[in-house]
Amino acid sequence: MAPLLPLLLLLAILPPGRHFAAAAEPPRSPATALFVLGDSTVGCAAPSSGGVLLMPPLNDLISSNLTGTTPPLPLPCVARRRLPDLLAERMGLPPPPPVSALNGTVAAAAARGVNFGGGAGFRAGAAVGQQVRVAAETLQLLRLEADDADVGGGAVFVLAFGSDACARLLAPGAAAAAPKHGRRGLARLLADRVARGVAELYEAGARRVAVLGVPPLGCAPRALWEAAPPAGAACVGEANELVQGYNARVAARLGELRAQLPGADVVFCDVYEGVMDIVSDPGRYGLEEAREACCGLGPFRATVGCLSKAMACGRPERRVWWDLYSTTEAVDALVVTWAWRPPEPDSSSTKSICSPISLQQLAAAGAGGV
Numbered sequence: 001m002a003p004l005l006p007l008l009l010l011l012a013i014l015p016p017g018r019h020f021a022a023a024a025e026p027p028r029s030p031a032t033a034l035f036v037l038g039d040s041t042v043g044c045a046a047p048s049s050g051g052v053l054l055m056p057p058l059n060d061l062i063s064s065n066l067t068g069t070t071p072p073l074p075l076p077c078v079a080r081r082r083l084p085d086l087l088a089e090r091m092g093l094p095p096p097p098p099v100s101a102l103n104g105t106v107a108a109a110a111a112r113g114v115n116f117g118g119g120a121g122f123r124a125g126a127a128v129g130q131q132v133r134v135a136a137e138t139l140q141l142l143r144l145e146a147d148d149a150d151v152g153g154g155a156v157f158v159l160a161f162g163s164d165a166c167a168r169l170l171a172p173g174a175a176a177a178a179p180k181h182g183r184r185g186l187a188r189l190l191a192d193r194v195a196r197g198v199a200e201l202y203e204a205g206a207r208r209v210a211v212l213g214v215p216p217l218g219c220a221p222r223a224l225w226e227a228a229p230p231a232g233a234a235c236v237g238e239a240n241e242l243v244q245g246y247n248a249r250v251a252a253r254l255g256e257l258r259a260q261l262p263g264a265d266v267v268f269c270d271v272y273e274g275v276m277d278i279v280s281d282p283g284r285y286g287l288e289e290a291r292e293a294c295c296g297l298g299p300f301r302a303t304v305g306c307l308s309k310a311m312a313c314g315r316p317e318r319r320v321w322w323d324l325y326s327t328t329e330a331v332d333a334l335v336v337t338w339a340w341r342p343p344e345p346d347s348s349s350t351k352s353i354c355s356p357i358s359l360q361q362l363a364a365a366g367a368g369g370v
Contacts (some may be wrong), residue, residue: 009156011257017339029154030363031362032111033113034113034155035092037115037128037158038158039118081332082332083332084096084158087340088113096115097109097113098116117160119130127161136203139204157206157208159210166214167217167325171226181241188245191249195256199260206246208363209267210268210269210354211265211266211268213246213270217240217270218241218274221301221321222324225299234291244272271339271349273353274335279320290319291318292319293306294321294322296311296324301313341359342357
């Protein structure tokens with residue numbers, strides 16, 4: 001019995017679930033695929049194989065609710081590159097195609113990634129579950145068709161939920177529509193659902209996951225138009241407090257998950273910090289307008305959302321906001337740069353918004369469970 005004592009003592013001091021993680025997880029290779037889940041910030045809601053919206057995005061729905069009309073006719077989703085496209089470029093991959101464009105051929109079209117993202121409002125929690133389920137099913141099909149048991153481990157999964165839901169929670173009358181939980185309660189519930197989605201992706205084989213936080217929607221044109229803040233105020237404080245509460249909850253839940261998912265790298269990227277830095281000093285980044293949208297109508301170009309490219313401004317690269325709540329490609333490019341860049345201790349000249357590792361480190365090989 002005595003020879004077993006040293007082994008028992010070793011097992012007792014190791015964290016639960018990590019006893020044999022090092023042996024169970026082989027060294028990884030650089031990621032070869034990018035899978036994206038999220039709301040309209042990362043995907044055009046339910047596009048067809050022709051790239052046409054089958055369900056209007058958040059901007060259209062807000063505009064139709066304001067005017068009492070039905071949403072406009074579907075529009076092509078070709079206005080600008082989005083975060084997934086910019087991140088894929090960094091990874092040396094093509095933009096991940098929308099899941100509806102696969103046309104039943106999984107292995108050939110999805111081997112290098114899929115964008116499962118689309119619009120989601122108050123039922124954003126249900127959207128998380130639906131997209132996670134479809135992603136898990138896609139991974140299973142890829143394993144069968146490609147005969148590769150480690151399809152999930154060779155991919156980066158990016159989740160970007162919360163922007164559409166928070167935007168709807170900020171709309172007039174939203175609190176009355178959710179009397180049981182209130183705005184902050186619903187935001188917490190969504191944060192918990194996103195964290196649970198990460199755990200479900202892990203069970204499906206994912207080992208490299210990044211969750212993007214929500215930008216400062218209180219600085220967005222729609223929030224400024226609805227709240228009419230005092231002259232000179234750059235943002236609506238109450239709206240940003242809701243977003244910060246959601247982001248903090250997500251970050252905390254992901255911190256708890258890291259100890260429970262052996263061999264996984266789970267990253268949180270503080271998009272709020274990056275965009276707020278731009279809003280606070282747009283000139284520093286070559287931008288000129290931080291309050292008015294590029295595409296829309298009315299004060300702040302935020303009374304009616306972007307319904308056609310003809311409504312867009314002449315130089316979107318000089319603006320922070322593309323439409324009611326979405327940032328421009330110029331801002332998204334900065335966010336991706338800061339998310340990609342590894343943290344540099346004791347450096348004030350560089351910005352990195354992801355922790356505990358950067359997206360570049362996550363894509364390169366990960367840390368095998370930070």
